[in-house]
Amino acid sequence: MTDPILETRGISKNFGALVASKDITLDLRRGEIHALIGPNGAGKSTLIQQIAGALRPDGGRIMLSGEDVTPLGTAARARKGMGRTFQISSLAMEYTVLQNALLGALGQRGDVFRFFRPVARDAQLREAAETALARVGLSDMHHMRTAELSHGQRRQLEVAVALTLQPRVFLMDEPMAGLGTEGTTQMVGFLDGLRAEAPILLIEHDMDAVFALADRISVLVYGEVIATGTAAEIRANPRVREAYLGEEAAI
């Protein structure tokens, strides 16, 4: 067994009386896709926000490659190698597609405080940005304004920006949402290969995609992980059937 790259140890978070995360212990290992599923309001996005640093947990620790990153903010965790995509696309909307990708490449290289050399003439940055855009299939849209992209294209751009960061782990919050059948198929194929570069913690509502991709699945209900296991184990788990799959037990 390899050491986990990302670990949460006993994460808990309450909003008043609402228990959003209850003693959540998870890990993400090299080369895997670990899917996080659960009904709406189970606390999936709250958990990913705590891992990414946007929310501070009330208790517990977050470890990245054995290092405690709990005290760090979002930006510092991103620099340590967390590549995040957002549930609701979070891009610089006035910028072009290429500029958004350049931003990621710039963040990866870490030398933002340079004031004279135009970004567009930096061949190294451009190459990193263009490669990432090509991988998600946005090659011919470099000069489109991000605000003019379709919902699905924005999801692809989110993934492209995460790619330019060359992270140690990907945190993806519903990357398939709104992609349509064909787009989802493409994205599934893409993520399937991506896990070899860095493991993916995946929140996804599309169960077909989850069962097609995930090496392991954790089921979150009312802020609590009720089961973790392979797709077959999760399908067979009676608690999961009862709590979550219920009427969808056919899958």
Next chain:
Amino acid sequence: MIRESTLNAALLILLLAVPLAALLLDEPFIITLATRAVIFAIAGVGLNLALGFGGLVSLGHAAFFGIGGYAMGILAYHAQTFTPIMEWPFVIQGTKAMPVIWLTAVVASAIAALGIGVLSLRTTGIYFIMITLAFGQMLFFFTISWPAYGGEDGLSIYVRNGFAGLNTMDPITFFAICYGLLLAVLWLVSRIARSPFGLALGAARQNEARIQAVGQRPFTLYLVAFTISGAITGLAGALFADLNRFVSPTMFSWQTSGEIMVFVILGGVGRVFGPVAGAAMFIFLEHVLGGLSEFWHIYLGAILLGIVLFARGGLIGLVSGREVADD
């Protein structure tokens, strides 16, 4: 629609042609007006870096304009009275040399902007506006109640400061100096706008979560932008004081902050040359409408309202349309 770069060039040529024509027609007052426009443009270009590129609505840029003004006033005052500024622990003398004055103005206002920025950038939105306003007002009342340098009455400097043997009292020479500095500042800011820092700053303005996700803290980006912004506006303050050969607490007043903001909004927020168009238009209106009525600000207000409601890109946006893309 005219390309933005063509428009920018036309603007610079116009700004140069007017005082040259005035020189031929022997109208020194017009040259002084053009110099005012150039100096205000520098102040606006400075504010635009914070307001336009960083989205930081500062209503306190008069602080930096005033600090630049007083940097000039204090140095020149000690030079003309032959008294040292301080004697302990080491002696600092006043000076009438423009480059030294500019450097002092830039450094002093940058330090002030850094300090004000550290405190006020913890807030956003309306609170940021209020805190920057409060800092400006604080300096305003401080200079009023500081008798050493004229207090409320301000300081008069009898002879304009010198620059490398030029006759700076000659209006066209002083105009040329200011115009040269405007070009330098425009070059600097247009480089910054296209630099890695500019890209990151613009992204922070549009979406803080995005810039954090690529590993940058918006606060640091804002602070650097605010500091450079304050320094440029401080340089304009030193020139403005030199133009009038007079500094007074009015330079620190919130109306000054408002006017600098008007240059930016009128010309086009976030366009490098926006404040140049805005300041030129402002001076033009002040001169033309000011001749018609004492209450010319009413017309200025109406024009500003029209720009804000119908032309979000300001004058530059109105003529040249949307900004060009990334290359």
